[in-house]
Each structure stands twice: as C-alpha cells, then as structure tokens.
Amino acid sequence: MSDFTVQDLKIRAREGGYVRGQEGLERILKAALTLLIEHGASALTMRRIAAECGLKAGNIAYYFASKEELLRELLDAIINSFEGAFDTIYQTPGATPDERLARVVTFIFEDANTKASARIFPELWAMSNHDPFVRDRVEEMYARGRVVLNDLIAEINPALPADERETLALFMSASMEGVGFFAGYERPASAKLPALERIAIKSFLHVVHTLQPGEISAGLKPGKRPRAT
Numbered sequence: 312m313s314d315f316t317v318q319d320l321k322i323r324a325r326e327g328g329y330v331r332g333q334e335g336l337e338r339i340l341k342a343a344l345t346l347l348i349e350h351g352a353s354a355l356t357m358r359r360i361a362a363e364c365g366l367k368a369g370n371i372a373y374y375f376a377s378k379e380e381l382l383r384e385l386l387d388a389i390i391n392s393f394e395g396a397f398d399t400i401y402q403t404p405g406a407t408p409d410e411r412l413a414r415v416v417t418f419i420f421e422d423a424n425t426k427a428s429a430r431i432f433p434e435l436w437a438m439s440n441h442d443p444f445v446r447d448r449v450e451e452m453y454a455r456g457r458v459v460l461n462d463l464i465a466e467i468n469p470a471l472p473a474d475e476r477e478t479l480a481l482f483m484s485a486s487m488e489g490v491g492f493f494a495g496y497e498r499p500a501s502a503k504l505p506a507l508e509r510i511a512i513k514s515f516l517h518v519v520h521t522l523q524p525g526e527i528s529a530g531l532k533p534g535k536r537p538r539a540t
Contacts (some may be wrong), residue, residue, distance in 0.1 A: 318345060321391040322384070335376050338364045340385050347385075348430045350440045355382070379444050389431065390452045397459040408466040413512045414520070415459060419487045420508040429496035432488070457484050467519045475527040483515055 322337050342364035346354040357378060361368040362442055375381040400414045422428045439446035460480035464471065471479070494500040 315386070317527075320388045321395055322388045323391065333375075334423065336384075337368075339371060339374055339381070340364070340388055343381060343385050344389075344427075344431070347434055348427055351430075351433045357381075362428060382445065382500075383448060386435075386448045386452055390455050393456060394459075397456070401459050401462065408463050409516055411531075412463045412516065413515060415463070416487065416512050416515065420490065420504060420511070423491035423495040424501060424504055426496050429491060429498075432491065434486075453484065457481065460484060464519050468522060470524050472524055473520070473523065478527050479522065487511065 319376045320337075320341055322340055323332075324333050325336065339360060343355060343360045346359055346363055350359075355378070357371050359369045361371050371381075375384070384527070396418060397415060400411055400418060403411055403414065406414070433446065435449050435452075439449045457477075457480045460483055461476050464476045464479055469474075490504070490507055490511075492498070
C-alpha cells in the first residue's frame, strides 16, 4: 500500500450493522476523504460531503450524529489502513529486524510521494492547530503509528529502556514526516527522495544499534554545551 488511495481506506464495520448500512458508511467516509484530498479541510462540511456521495445532507445524520463523529471514524480508517501495512511489514517471514525497519522507512518515503498522503496529512496538521478535537485525534493517530517503530527498536536494541525507545521512535517519525514537506509529491526536491530514503535507513539503523541506555535521557548541566566530537 505504498501508493495510498481513497480505495485503500480500511473502514471497520460497526457492531450490529447491516450490509446496506455499511456500504453507506463507506461511501460517506470515502467521499469525505476525496474532498480532503482534492479541496482541503475547508470542504469538509456535512453538506459538501453529502453532495459528493449523492445523498441529502439530512441523510448523513443517519450515519453520523455530528461532524466530529464523522472525523473520528475517518481518522480511524486512515490509521487502520497504515497500521495494516505496517503489520504486514513487521510480520514479514524470515526478515531480520534491520530489514523490517528498512522496509518501514521505504514504505513511508514512497507514501510521501503519493498525492493522497501529500494532501491528507498537511491538512490534518493545519486543522489540529485550531481544533482541539482534531488535535487529539491526530496525536492519537501518530502515537499508534509509532508502535511498529518502537517494537523494532526493542528487537534491535533491547537494552534501551522503554521511555528512550519511545523518544527515539518519535525522533524517527518526526524526521520522516518532515521529508514530505520538502521532497514529497510535487515538491521541488522530490527527485532527491530516493537519496534521502537511503540516508534515513543508514542513519536510523546506526543510531538504533549504537545508542547506550541513558544516552538519550542524560541531561546537560546548566550553562554547559555538548562538546563537538
């Protein structure tokens, strides 16, 4: 799923739902995602979503009591899609932890060069700056996405304590997220994306292998600067 599209959206069935109801639910969420990709967050109104999927605005309320509920399920579906891809990589038969980590990095870099992800994630970040509900959902989404990085770090360097693994996973996630803004889909430096991917794989593996317990969390004394090495 390195070329993520609206059709890749992994929507969980609601408990007690029925086939026609599930089809309507998926139709609405895919319409919302299409609007987000093609027109941005400002297009995510219940009226626009209804028009996109050929329903009356009042019919949307049958599936979602509020726009917040719709956004919650849309974000869940997006992260479910990516979690499924990460799980497939993590469970690759016969692959070493180093190979699986490299494949996760490759997946993220390839995905940064797709139209869908290049449009979705900047829009969500922009929404989160002004909407606490979206901010909480986005933070939850990225936290869930870092789980596979955390697990692979633990396999490669089991001596690192849990809090330092989480910090390292956060650093790696933040580094890769930033690549999309400079070298992702239709960005000026997109031709450099393969080179950046190779740098990321090499540097991440080196850091994960060589970090010593306590090295991340060791603080500097007030007024002291780290010495150049």
